[in-house]
Amino acid sequence: MNSLRNFLKAGHSPTLLAAFVYFTYCCGVWVSNGAMAPFIKESLNLSPAQIGLMLSVPIFAGALMRFPLGILAQYIGRKNATLVEMGGIALALLYGYFFVETYNDLLAMGVLLGIAGASFGVALSLGSGSFPARYKGLAMGLVGAGNVGTSIAALLAPQLAQAWGWKSVYGIAAVGLLLPVLVMIFLAREPDDVDKHASFREHIACLFEKDGWAFSIIYAITFGGFIGLTSFLPSYYYDQFGVSKVQAGQLTMLAAFMGAALRIFGGWISDHWGGINTLTAVLVIVTVTLLLCGLAGGSLVLTTLLMMLCFAALGAGNGALFQLVPLRWPLTTAVAGSMIGEIGALGGGLVPNAMGLSKQYTGTYFWGFALFAVLSLAVLGMMRVMQIRWTRTWAEKGGRARSA
16 A cells, blocks of 8 residues: 555656546547447448458557657647547547448548557556656556556447447447546646657657567567457457357457456566566467467357456556666657557557458468467567667666666
């Protein structure tokens, strides 16, 4: 209890709360098409490959929009950038409610939903900006737990779609936008942790460093796997096990909630044990559980338990990675986080495409799981090589923060 009290006193807690609410909402909107995929598939008579493409578009679009939003935040402030972004989300949701009718319209809507997916780097930087280095891992973990928005969407969107039609979910989400807007306006304040006199070149220096790309590749597994699987699981449960559309959302919610909740733990344990050590354990668990999920396609119970374990590891990995980001780029965390989020989140777009193509052309989802498991193992090998230099330059052994 004392540790929590000390943590809350060390920074500006209302801003942390505002960043969490904002990120939670954005995550839910970002994966809303995935949560409603069984309804959309039935309504438009889509093939597995078409579903995979539809689910990948918001992920790719959100990834590509993250870095520009991070740059904007450097010049107008992170709080102002979130308000600009939420204005764009409102327009996107209104387009979905009034104009989406065909598959091509749905793909265009996916691009617009990417606006919500751009929130990550700015949300984490805003929430952790007023906390000292020793608490940034936990602060980023708490904001990053806004990933719980994906589980909320998986739980509520199918029920709303069943009651009022899937297009109505866009309209309901537009009304719900009022909550994060009001919270951001009245609770958040702009942190003062950025050197406002730094040049543009200094702000984007991480783009020209190996570490930036290494972090992005790791993030492609941890967050890319999380968001990609969250988007695809409702379709997977519905097609593979014949459960109802609402039940598919509920099962997805269990896994997504584990990923969101364990993000906090990942940030906390990384502050104490080290982000590198945590990521090592994460990538091993992800590799094993994905392979087992591919082999357990006949058992709903076993698949659900394995998915929950896999998502728990992915969530902890997300927290661990962003414990390391402010250690490596202490003055440009917003831009570094946005760049890593942009490149890394692209990995999430590969997941629904790989799963859909695997099912359509081989008759099984196994090869989609196997591909991502092999990539996870390869990334583990890369990180273990690079961490030798990391612990000699900017981090303590295992990936802990260096003492002042």
